[in-house]
Amino acid sequence: MMKKLFLLILISLGTSATYSQGKSKEKEAPKDYSENVLTINSTINTLYATISGEKGKKRDWALFKYLFHPDGKLITSGKNDESKFQIRYMKPDDYIKSSGKWIVDNGFIEKEVHRTVDAFGNIAHVFSTFESFHSKTDEEPFMRGINSIQLLNDGTRWWIVNVFWDNENRRNPIPRNYLPK
Template sequence: MIKKLLLLVLISFVSVNIQSQEKGKDAAKDYTENVLTIDSTINSLYAVISGEKGKKRDWTLFKFLFHPDGKLITSGKNNERAFQIRYMKPDDYVKSSGKWIVDNGFIEKEIHRTVDAFGNMAHVFSTFESFHSKTDEEPFMRGINSIQLLNDGKRWWIINVFWDNENRRNPIPRNYLPK
């Protein structure tokens, strides 16, 4: 009888221990370090969307970088050649671009940055180059991300990322390129 009771206690202990380890794996990651400074926030933005073909992205971190009302804004011409902008929440960006960047590989590298800050707000002009793989010698795209940030006293939040891509009619100005 005592052996059965000890065996039952041991089985219960092992079961509870396994369950708590599994819950620990599912516990939310602490991304606080990613948003303590402007630099860590911008670096995290580039790091989270970048990766080789087939590499999963941490979309939870991506969404964590943005203020609840934060937006991503892209610009360009539509099929009728009219200029337009498109507003996206982080979830919209993941739905529209997430699969493509994983399937094709997408590495976005910042090559130049200017920062203007006042009080609890900051504006970052971040020039980027995009590659499909780290082994690519030439980028397939370049442009500038205009990133607005807010510090609420605890962390930096991305309010907006508004970008435009370079083309032959719209080259990146020298003052936004590495010296």
Template sequence: MMKKLILLVLITFMTSAIHSQGKSKEKEAPKDYSENVSTINSTINSLYAAISGEKGKKRDWALFKYLFHPDGKLITSGKNDESKFQIRYMKPDDYVKSSGKWIVDNGFIEKEVHRAVDAFGNMAQVFSTFEAFQSEKDEEPFMRGINSIQLLNDGTRWWIVNVFWDNEDRRNPIPRNYLPK
């Protein structure tokens, strides 16, 4: 009798656990990010929002990845150890793997301070000048640069095709026409 009672309790517990797992999966329906990509403005603002946050704040990597065309890339530029100019291509997943932990652990808030948009047909080129901070409390950015963002409108939404950026340094200052007026 005791064995049957224990077996009944275990079956009830397991059934309840399986049932509650099914319910939690039902609640985790994908978010509707369609408003985030309805305009050039909403797409660019969503890009900055997805990667920005105080130290320890989780980022919305699902939104970040949603912004990019399936063939979209992030391209960073800079000099290697031999002072030769080079670029590195990344898929959104590569960016999350290489930088995601650092920006959450250290805080990373990228703010757009100027935007220049050129568009024709279903394509757009955005030069977006940014300042990066580790906290909203910081008075001075630790980095500045320009994101060159290419977008495609497929008739339904805007897709980020590429984000190609370069950081400012003393030999490579941001031109005045890409700074706030």
């Protein structure tokens, strides 16, 4: 009788442990990010917010990816080893793989300092001048440039179709009309 009771208790504990482990492994319901893409302004502000943070701060990569159209790309331009200009196309996952660890390890805060918006129908083009810092306490940016952002409104939300950017350098200063007044 005692063996049966002991065996019953073990089975009961095992079933209870298995049930609670299964519950903890269930996925959380996906977050509702729809408010982040209702306007051009909210979409662009969210783009900057998702990549920005102090050293060690985790980024919300799910929200970052949510901003982009399924065919959306990030496109960087610059010189290759032969000093010829080239571009590199990345899907959001490629950007996360190539830059995600670096921006968390080093701190990366990108601030928009000027914006121009041209829109027609369901498309928009945003020229967004940025400054990049490692920390909010930095007084001078370590990099500046312009993001050329193309967006599409599908009647429900804004999608980022492309982010195409170039960084400022001595030979390529940011024109005054794209700087704060």
